[in-house]
Amino acid sequence: MMMQLDALHVTIAPRRGWYVQWELRGVSPSHRLRLERSASSEGPWDLVSELAWNVYGHIDELAEGRDFWIAPIWRLLVLDDNTGDVLLESNSETYGSTRSPRFIAEAIRQHDMVMTRLHGQALTRDFMLFKSVTWGSLCYACVDQITKQPFGGDCGVCNGSRRIGGWGAPMRMRGYFADGESILTARQQTGRMQESQRRLQMSSWPIATEGNILMEVFQRVHWRVLNVSRTAPNGMVVSQSLLLDRVPQDHAETRLGLELDLADA
Numbered sequence: 001m002m003m004q005l006d007a008l009h010v011t012i013a014p015r016r017g018w019y020v021q022w023e024l025r026g027v028s029p030s031h032r033l034r035l036e037r038s039a040s041s042e043g044p045w046d047l048v049s050e051l052a053w054n055v056y057g058h059i060d061e062l063a064e065g066r067d068f069w070i071a072p073i074w075r076l077l078v079l080d081d082n083t084g085d086v087l088l089e090s091n092s093e094t095y096g097s098t099r100s101p102r103f104i105a106e107a108i109r110q111h112d113m114v115m116t117r118l119h120g121q122a123l124t125r126d127f128m129l130f131k132s133v134t135w136g137s138l139c140y141a142c143v144d145q146i147t148k149q150p151f152g153g154d155c156g157v158c159n160g161s162r163r164i165g166g167w168g169a170p171m172r173m174r175g176y177f178a179d180g181e182s183i184l185t186a187r188q189q190t191g192r193m194q195e196s197q198r199r200l201q202m203s204s205w206p207i208a209t210e211g212n213i214l215m216e217v218f219q220r221v222h223w224r225v226l227n228v229s230r231t232a233p234n235g236m237v238v239s240q241s242l243l244l245d246r247v248p249q250d251h252a253e254t255r256l257g258l259e260l261d262l263a264d265a
């Protein structure tokens with residue numbers, strides 16, 4: 001499969017630094033990632049971190065510019081894990097003085113304050129986010145190796161991802177259901193939204209994409225992400241709104257995360 005970087009998101013992590021996140025396809029355990037940073041797209045580049053192939057993002061806490069007047073530039077490299085050859089390389093956008101990230105930092109701080117206040121009122125929920133890999137070997141237990149068509153719904157080998165080792169390391173996150181009464185009204189009036197669907201509001205970390213699975217940590221309920229809309233002035237994500245569909249009990253995805261000990265994590 002072709003290796004491809006679909007997106008390289010940079011956004012502000014108040015009091016911590018910068019979130020750098022990517023949507024990468026076609027990487028496998030024979031690769032590793034390297035994240036670098038520079039003040040200019042011409043370099044020189046400083047090493048931020050070497051990362052495993054199945055990592056989706058990194059918090060850069062050491063970058064200059066904590067006042068967020070300007071943003072550095074990050075570069076993501078995909079390396080052959082054996083030879084160290086660079087197979088793919090891509091820079092983040094530049095956020096110059098005309099597009100000061102400082103105003104976006106303020107918007108993110110305000111969104112975080114709302115989240116913190118709702119959390120104080122026990123209105124938020126904790127989730128684990130799972131991303132399926134879109135590469136690697138097809139599952140031998142539930143996919144016809146010749147026609148590449150899946151057979152059978154519930155597979156304990158790949159937990160429904162249709163790939164061997166099909167779910168990456170989960171990421172913990174927090175969100176709140178932003179539908180309440182309005183969604184019930186929408187259902188009654190248009191009949192468009194299904195009974196099993198909900199709208200979740202969350203921050204810019206981690207970046208969620210269609211097809212991801214969320215597990216509510218304490219309720220152990222699983223949701224599939226149907227679509228994501230992002231508030232992203234100047235291309236920096238401030239917040240995300242997810243349309244979720246409840247995963248039916250007999251689907252293999254409902255086993256994701258059940259083995260995790262999350263009691264006081």
Ligand SMILES: [Zn+2]
Pocket residue numbers: 139140141142143155156157158159160161162163
């Ligand atoms: Zn399978």
